Amino acid sequence: MMGQQENRKNGSKRRHVYFIMAVLLVAFAADAFAAEEVSLIKPPETVGTWKRSGPTVIQPKGVFDYMDGAGELYLAYNMERLEAYRYTSADHGSILLEIYYTASADDAWGLLSGDWGGEAVSVSAGREEVPQTYGGRVPAARALYGAGLLRLAAGTVYARVLAERETAESRGAVLALGRAIAEHQVVQHPPPALVTRLPERLPGLQLIPERVMFFRTHLVLNSVYYLSSSNILALTNRCEAVSAVFRQQAPAEAEGGKPSIQFLIIRYPSPEEAEKALDSFLASYLPEVKRETPPREEGTLYSSSVEDGWVSVSRRQSYLAAAFRAASRDASEALVREALAGNLR
């Protein structure tokens, strides 16, 4: 009896040790992978006639000291660290290089997606892969240049390279620095998976790829489409969200709609949080719509004609989809229904 108890105790201890070893092994591997994925980038000491100084390293809590009101944007994309370098040249002014390390490739891509304007440039010298666009739903660009500023997303890194004066030489130097940043990317990351829930087109509606943006928080949403000063969709850094614009064919305006529909799809951490968000949105934005007491049947569509067109919203599992400014109820409901159809991850 005592021997059996002893054996059981020893067996339990061994399993305990094996479990701890397994945990440590996984943690080590994850850390190693993370180190490879987000290795601290060492930009070149010189590029052309420019010479590097820095970095100034900024942690999230110090970002407001570095850039005041701009800091909130980067915190909204889970910035983990910022390294800022300055390159100076006696003849050509300076170049500011800012490397934002974020928590995920989705966050880095999201920062770029806030503005698709500019000239698409290649910074992944020699790499054969063509960036994923999910069937043309989003632009292929991962680096955009304009007026002396290069913005790029490479893996979990977002970077801004800004020349004080735009000249042929500074453009060359800016692009060279962009290539140096992009080189660290181990694998080509696709855009956020949530983008695949966007219908590319529906009868009378066409997605505009250059208006697709990935985001997480209501401050960023408000910067492209203002719903309310308050966070009526209960967005947090744990959400994944995509804002998109669909062109409507005539007679959109004749029916009280706008030329384009604004569309949102959001994935919350849980169905419960999605349901709370739906409730908050209906209460704040569509108070005239009759709504049941939760829990509601999934997939119920709530629609109303408001000042600038039709609005529709619905929830399935952890997902909430909403369409605004539609010329018709059919159009807004079709978009929402299509985005929430099929298997939801």
Add this chain to the structure above:
Amino acid sequence: MRAGVTMAGVAMLGGPSSAIAVAAAGRPARNASVTLVRDAGVLPDGSSAVDAIKLKKMVNEALFSVTGQKNLKDAWMSLLKPTDIVGLVPSAALNPTHDELTRIVTQSLMAGGVPAKNIRVADGGKGDAEACTALISLPGLKAHWLTGIGTVMKNYIMFSGHPSDYHDQNSSKLGEIWNMPHVKGKTRLVLVDALRPLCDKGPQVDPRYLWPYCGLIAGKDPVAAETIGLRILTGKRTELRGEPWPLSPPPLCVAAADEVYNLGTSRKEEIKLQQIGWSKYLLL
């Protein structure tokens, strides 16, 4: 967007509620004059360098137009008292006020009879405003990613003592700062640096959205001056995109400054615009 939601946001401004009246409808009619002075040569070849001689001429023209006077002494003394401690309030963030403008206004004040020791740059916190008996607001014209526009109303945010209280959904309360005891009634002139405005909201400068407008916007009514700036920014945005491209978030602080804080007028029909100089690409 739902107008009810946005105006409800303006209405629910909280704060010292006894001091705030929500009265969009039924407010008395107002009138304001704003002067817009432009000179295409003030930024030679559209570069970032400023032609100080041309800028000085623009400042003089703006001042004389706003005051109706013909010389610096009469012009400044119509706005100030000889004993005033004058605080110049340039903006430092995002699209900062050109140093040349601050310098020229300082020299102009001295030429107008204000002793040098009575002129200071008041771009710090609450104490800066408390130390001054008169303020001249010199903000740079720019959009802002959190407030829509970050020019006149936002220029005094540091005077609040708690700038973070005026971010996010509270940015529509920016006008409240202008009514604080250490600020109220002190602003004698608003002179907006519209030499190179920034028409998209940042949060950092993107040079694609800077352009050489080469202008100064001057007036005694801060809301009217802000409204003209707003029209210039939205006009440029429409031109860039080829279709209406409204600011988002909408600049609720401007309507609130008018309807709630009674600081001036944002209504187009109440603003008389005096335009001097270069008239191409006006965007108005």
